[in-house]
Amino acid sequence: MHAIEIENLTKTYGNLKAVDNLTLNVEKGIVFGFLGPNGAGKTTTILSMLGLIIPDSGTITILGYDVFREPIKLKEKIGFLPENATIYEELTAWRNLEFFANFYKMSRQEKEKRIEELLKLVGLWDVRYKKVKTFSKGMKQRLLFAQALINDPEVLILDEPTSGLDPEGAFLVKNIVKEERKKGKTIFFSSHILSEVEELSDQVGILVKGKLRALGTLEEIKKQFMELEGYEIKVETKQALPELDFDEVIRIEKVNANKAIIFAKNDIRDQISDKLSKMGITIVSLEIEEPSLEDVFLKTIYKRE
Amino acid sequence: MKELNIAMKEFYIAVRSKRFIGLLLFYIILLVLMNYAQKDEIINLAGQIRVTRFGALGGEGTVVFTAVSLSIFSNLMSLSVFGALIGITLGADAINREIEEGTVKVLMSHPIYRDQVINGKFLGNGLALLLMIIIGYTITMSFLLLIGVPLDQESVIRAFLASFYTLIYMLTFLSLGIMISSIIKKPETSMLLAIILAIMLTIVYPVISTVISNKIAGDEPYCPPKIERIETPTGIQEVRMMDYECPAYVEWKNKREIWQKRLNLLTPTSHYSQLIASAFAGDELAQDYLPISEAIPLAFNNLAILLVQLLLPFSIAYMRFMTSDLT
Numbered sequence: 069m070h071a072i073e074i075e076n077l078t079k080t081y082g083n084l085k086a087v088d089n090l091t092l093n094v095e096k097g098i099v100f101g102f103l104g105p106n107g108a109g110k111t112t113t114i115l116s117m118l119g120l121i122i123p124d125s126g127t128i129t130i131l132g133y134d135v136f137r138e139p140i141k142l143k144e145k146i147g148f149l150p151e152n153a154t155i156y157e158e159l160t161a162w163r164n165l166e167f168f169a170n171f172y173k174m175s176r177q178e179k180e181k182r183i184e185e186l187l188k189l190v191g192l193w194d195v196r197y198k199k200v201k202t203f204s205k206g207m208k209q210r211l212l213f214a215q216a217l218i219n220d221p222e223v224l225i226l227d228e229p230t231s232g233l234d235p236e237g238a239f240l241v242k243n244i245v246k247e248e249r250k251k252g253k254t255i256f257f258s259s260h261i262l263s264e265v266e267e268l269s270d271q272v273g274i275l276v277k278g279k280l281r282a283l284g285t286l287e288e289i290k291k292q293f294m295e296l297e298g299y300e301i302k303v304e305t306k307q308a309l310p311e312l313d314f315d316e317v318i319r320i321e322k323v324n325a326n327k328a329i330i331f332a333k334n335d336i337r338d339q340i341s342d343k344l345s346k347m348g349i350t351i352v353s354l355e356i357e358e359p360s361l362e363d364v365f366l367k368t369i370y371k372r373e
Numbered sequence: 374m375k376e377l378n379i380a381m382k383e384f385y386i387a388v389r390s391k392r393f394i395g396l397l398l399f400y401i402i403l404l405v406l407m408n409y410a411q412k413d414e415i416i417n418l419a420g421q422i423r424v425t426r427f428g429a430l431g432g433e434g435t436v437v438f439t440a441v442s443l444s445i446f447s448n449l450m451s452l453s454v455f456g457a458l459i460g461i462t463l464g465a466d467a468i469n470r471e472i473e474e475g476t477v478k479v480l481m482s483h484p485i486y487r488d489q490v491i492n493g494k495f496l497g498n499g500l501a502l503l504l505m506i507i508i509g510y511t512i513t514m515s516f517l518l519l520i521g522v523p524l525d526q527e528s529v530i531r532a533f534l535a536s537f538y539t540l541i542y543m544l545t546f547l548s549l550g551i552m553i554s555s556i557i558k559k560p561e562t563s564m565l566l567a568i569i570l571a572i573m574l575t576i577v578y579p580v581i582s583t584v585i586s587n588k589i590a591g592d593e594p595y596c597p598p599k600i601e602r603i604e605t606p607t608g609i610q611e612v613r614m615m616d617y618e619c620p621a622y623v624e625w626k627n628k629r630e631i632w633q634k635r636l637n638l639l640t641p642t643s644h645y646s647q648l649i650a651s652a653f654a655g656d657e658l659a660q661d662y663l664p665i666s667e668a669i670p671l672a673f674n675n676l677a678i679l680l681v682q683l684l685l686p687f688s689i690a691y692m693r694f695m696t697s698d699l700t
Contacts, residue, residue: 118482121698140484148482153475158386170378171483215479225482 069132071096071223071254072117077126079112079278086112087123088278094256094271099249101269102258103365109278110258111151114227117256118148130223144172147221149212151228151258157201161192161211164200168215186214191240206237213241217248224248226257230264242268262361274365286361293364294335300357301330301337306350314339329357375485376493383497387463388504396459397505403455404509407447408516415440419522424655430579431633431643434671437655437662441517441528448513449535449649452506452543453642454575458568459505460543463498464550465567466560468694473560477699491694495544495551495687502543506536527662528653534665535652538676542645545683546571552686555693575642582636590629594621641682644675651675 072094079087087109094100104110115121117128119135128135133142155164162183169179187193190210200208209232216224229245230238245255245268259265265272272289274282282289294300298318303309308325316339318331330340337354344351359367387393408415418440427436430453438446468491471477480490510532517524550567557563596619601612616622637643651672654663662668 115478115698115700118478120478120481121700122696140486143482143484146482148479150475150478150482153478155479156382156386156476158389159382167378167382168479168483171375171485212479216482219483 069096070094071131072256073129075127077116077123079121079123085278090280092273092280096254097252098270099255099268101265101272103265103272104275108275110275111227114225117225145221146223146225147216149216149226149229151231154208155200155211160197160199162196165215165218168218172219186217190214205232206234209233210237223254228259229257262365266361289364290359293359299332299335301332302357303328303330303340303354304352306352310347376489376496379490379493380497383494384500387498387501393501400455401512403451404448404512408444412520415444415522416520418443422661424657424660427650430646431637432646432650434650435655435657436650436653439525439528440522441524442531442653444513444517445532446653448509449539452539453645456539456543457546457571457575460502460546461550461567461571463501464547465554465564467494467551468554469558469563470560472699481699487695491691498547499544503540506539510536531652535649538648541679542641545641545679548683548687552690555690574640578640582633585636586629586632589632590625594625596622641679644679647675648672
């Protein structure tokens with residue numbers, strides 16, 4: 069069963085299609101990284117998942133609950149960290165979490181225990197009775213993260229979770245994400261930071277101009293990318309490299325007499341290896357240069373349009 | 374109850390805001406000064422009843438002034454402008470500020486319906502207005518006790534009734550403020566617009582309605598002066614006086630009053646003024662308060678219209694909040 073199911077989601081603002089017929093399924097218990105440039109429609113998708121934006125068409129189901137038909141049952145099981153949001157600045161950190169905890173069926177003791185746990189987790193225990201308006205941006209972001217966890221959610225939706233955080237805060241947030249994943253929670257997060265997506269995600273989706281351009285595990289996406297863009301094979305031999313005239317070869321860049329980079333339509337390492345062996349040439353190295361997520365991301369945005 | 378959770382948060386934030394504290398302090402100072410200015414009149418009225426005609430801000434009627442009612446009456450009449458301003462400013466950024474700051478996204482990610490949010494906001498800010506009325510009431514009563522005026526039970530009960538009407542009046546403006554907040558995106562713009570609207574409805578509109586009704590009624594008709602004979606020590610003198618019973622004048626006056634009443638239907642202030650007059654309604658013959666069971670129906674229509682004026686903007690705000698994107 070999928071934790072999140074989005075089907076044919078479309079949202080238009082005037083003439084602009086912010087999300088264009090998006091279909092996306094996220095499995096239970098994984099960390100899903102949602103990538104895309106600014107204005108790609110990531111936040112619109114996320115806000116639609118919470119019912120904050122009413123889409124033109126499409127359905128969204130989270131944990132089997134329809135976002136628009138059963139919002140309360142659904143929201144009891146999810147946690148959300150919005151981007152560029154703040155929390156009630158006139159209230160203290162404790163009072164803020166208490167306010168949000170009051171929306172759930174929890175005893176007073178349970179609430180207090182949970183609030184204490186979370187404030188300690190995000191490192192705000194010592195400032196729990198201070199008003200949020202006295203907090204730094206990073207502290208506010210950590211408190212926002214704590215409110216997202218108040219109900220011990222099964223699905224965590226995080227919109228740019230490390231935005232505005234210093235390296236220490238970002239490290240803390242990433243650790244919490246990893247811990248929540250270990251507990252079997254599903255985490256759906258959007259980010260601009262590719263290293264963060266690579267580090268945390270089991271699956272990645274790349275959204276460009278409201279359309280899903282790539283979806284899968286990082287390896288799958290890279291493979292898809294290479295199939296479309298071509299394989300980059302590095303070859304080094306002891307003797308001088310002969311001519312490698314395979315049909316699949318797009319072009320060859322010679323580095324020196326023994327070294328070359330072969331751009332091919334397919335993974336032709338076996339054919340290269342066979343040919344070189346038959347010619348009695350010793351292979352020093354023969355490997356595929358995997359594209360980085362950054363390559364995939366940038367080329368997906370700029371080339372495949 | 375989730376609405377109550379939101380209401381208590383709204384109340385907590387509202388009463389700690391600089392805006393509320395500033396307005397409350399201004400109101401308290403105004404109240405003390407007004408009571409002080411009327412001190413001698415209040416002391417002279419102690420233990421007495423004065424039944425008199427009242428007419429202001431679109432309300433009119435025979436009212437009873439005792440030391441208590443005079444003090445409360447002037448306190449509440451000051452709220453016709455000030456209370457409107459407080460009510461509308463509390464509501465003017467209730468929704469759009471949450472949207473602008475993004476707190477609504479956090480709030481709505483928890484298990485609550487949109488209607489619970491708007492109801493909670495109305496309830497919480499309404500409680501802040503109630504607190505203001507209670508503080509004003511307490512200060513007025515304390516002032517009376519301080520200057521040694523005994524509190525008569527009947528006036529205190531009427532003052533409670535008038536305070537209830539005041540709450541409804543202020544809630545009407547709160548509702549208008551919330552409506553503006555749901556329509557205008559920028560909190561600063563909605564606040565400015567709300568203040569202008571409150572001033573228009575409470576100060577400018579009554580003046581405009583008088584001018585318009587005078588225009589509709591036309592020029593005052595000519596009536597031949599009434600000649601009255603007055604006996605003076607030097608003999609009988611003939612005095613030419615305006616004839617207020619001249620049919621043409623009566624017709625003109627009635628037409629003007631009818632139009633003024635019609636135009637005043639639009640502003641909550643005239644209904645509030647009429648409700649306050651009815652709470653302290655007096656009987657000229659008996660030289661006492663009209664029984665409360667007869668006083669309340671006097672302004673029943675005004676109460677009904679005021680409630681419509683409260684519910685209509687709230688319904689618009691409700692519809693907007695329920696159906697729009699919260700981004």
